[in-house]
Amino acid sequence: MARSRCASVLPGSDGPVGGAAEAEQVARAIGFPLVIKASAGGGGRGITVVERAADFVPALQQTSHQARMVFGNGEVYLERYLPAARHVEVQILADTHGNVVHLGERDCSLQRRNQKLVEESPSPGLDRALADRLGELAVTGARSLAYSGVGTMEFLVGPDGTATFMELNARIQVEHPVTEMVTGIDLIREQILVAAGEPLRFTQDDIRPSGVAIECRSTPRTRTRDSARHWVC
Structure with missing residues (x-):
């Protein structure tokens, strides 16, 4: 049987949930386990994992309250939680002429308070066949959106190798030097050229990652959004 070229998504609510009664029905x-996420969330805030049905309503109220206080929007949505999944992101680059490539994957499974601590490429938890498949899925997804520029397709990979799509970060990320070190490609330069209407200067076959790169990010308890420090080895 041929492998699907589409990644599934986790079971979840169809947008923000309403009151507690509707949310319980969806839950x-x-x-369980499931995760409650703030619709307007970011920076690892507004995320609550719920293991048991008995804990759901209090967690729903607490997460909605926190979201309202932090983001000014108390809407939340629900999603199945995968306790043993790896968090893997694939760097993509696409121009306005229909050309799309991926530049390998970064593993960001080591996290603290839902914030990435270590980014590594290549991923130590994937075999190359699975890593290549994630790259193909990322390229397919970008083409289906007629996407252009740099971006990151993010996946959750279960212990059995099942990949589920999580999100598309439609921007350059602070982790991009990891990819630059293993590919030798200046992503900022390429992003500017693509924005200027230039076609990609290389094909997928030209991209041959070599070596290993690791980025470590500090997340002290009192840090602000812009105060994280980074080391790339």
Whole structure:
């Protein structure tokens, strides 16, 4: 059987949930454990994992309250939680002429308070066949969106190798030097050229990652959004 060229998504609510009664009904359909996420969230805030149905309503209220206080929006949505998944992101680059390539993957499974601590390329938890498949999925997704510029397709990979799509970060990320070190490609330069309407200067076959790169990010308890420090080895 041929492998699907599409990554599934986790079971979840169809947008923000309403009151507690509706949310409980959706939660029962999804099953536990699940995660409650603030619709306007970011920076690892507004995320609560719920292991048991008995804890759901208090967690829902607490997460919605926190979201309202921090983001000014109390809307939340629900999603199945994968406790043993790896967090893997694939760097993509696309021009306005229909050319799309991926530049390998970065593993960011080591996190603290839902914030990435270590980024590594290549991923130590994937075999190359699975890593290549994630790259193909990222390229397919970017083409389906007629995407242009740099971006990151993010996946959760279960212990059995099942990959589920999580999100597309439509921007350059602070982790991009990891990819630059293993590919030798200046992503900022390429982003500017693509924005200027230039076609990509290389094909997928030209991209041959070599070596290993690791970035470590500090996340002290009192840090602000812009105060994280980074080391790339």
